[in-house]
Amino acid sequence: MTLLGTLLRNQRPHEREHTWNQPHLTAVDTIEITSADFSHGSPLDSRYAGKRVGGGNVSPHLRWSPPPAGTTELLLVVEDLDAPAVSKPPVHCMAIIDPAGLSTPNELPSGALDKDHPAPGVTLLRSTLGRGYRGPEPLKGHGPHRYVFEIYALADRLIDGPDADGLLKARPRKLLAAIKASVVARGRITGTHQR
Template sequence: MAQAPDHAPDHSGEALVIQKVQPFGEGQIVLTTPSLDADGRLEDRHSAYHENRSPPLVWTPVEHVAAYAIVVEDPDAPREHPFVHWLIWNIPGEATSLPEGLPNEASLGLIGGATQGVNGAGKIGWFGPRPPPGHGLHRYHFQIFALAERLTFGPNVPLETLVSALKGDTLAEGLLVATYEAPESQ
């Protein structure tokens, strides 16, 4: 019988949410942010080393969508599962963007009652990149899902339950990958 390793892996071995969800529609969502530099690096103010502000996001609309969900994961985290940086769902179907610096609150009235879930740090809302010093460049997968129906979950729903709902309700999806590396002075 093989023994479990006594150290964390260099990178997560589990698939990202977007790899587990197969949309039943044919559309593709183009997701962008003005907060990337020319090399695809996320600006410092969005990092947990700095201001920890959620980045602004913009996406192409999908017809007949009831709501959008966004999941941000870091598969380069030195742990078994990708680190979840953000879970937000029930973004209104007519929306095509999110502003920068959303409050870390479960219910966002200013975003049509969107719900933010618990991130990998155990808090509600955005938790910006904070790769371990010396661990190198990490990739942050901003995954967006266009949903046929709004989700009925509260903020404490486990990621696995959210993924199961996405599998049955996703019309289209999109992906944006940003990078970030720990500042040398940390």
């Protein structure tokens, strides 16, 4: 596997394909995101990596500044910006967060994105790899991968309308492309992982 990772070292999705760079998901206001488990740009501990590579597959703690007035829900997207041989970054987790349903305002504890036991206020959507948090599992020898945790504050609810069932089952890129809700603020924090 190290040889394959080395051979694909220069293969990464184009920046324009990152969710953050989609024109309909931009916003003027900024949400500041921090974590008790990692700092921006620092490596993610193996506890937060995928089970296939010996990790615990536990989602890290996330805390964010209060979103602006008019926010009805938050969209969380976690993607690997450096996965080789794909045109779009794989989504490792996607969830709708109801701010009113959270146990602690503006915060998700470690493990809150577990597919079998999501935290109160969290609705897990489909990701590239299933449902719920899937930790980093980069190819050995491919170099550091950036895992970005993005939060989008939405002015309208995504899953209340007649298409709610379809949205819950939709593939992540299809759902992201279909978002018509206004994004009133957004923020991100990035952790890294390599093998």
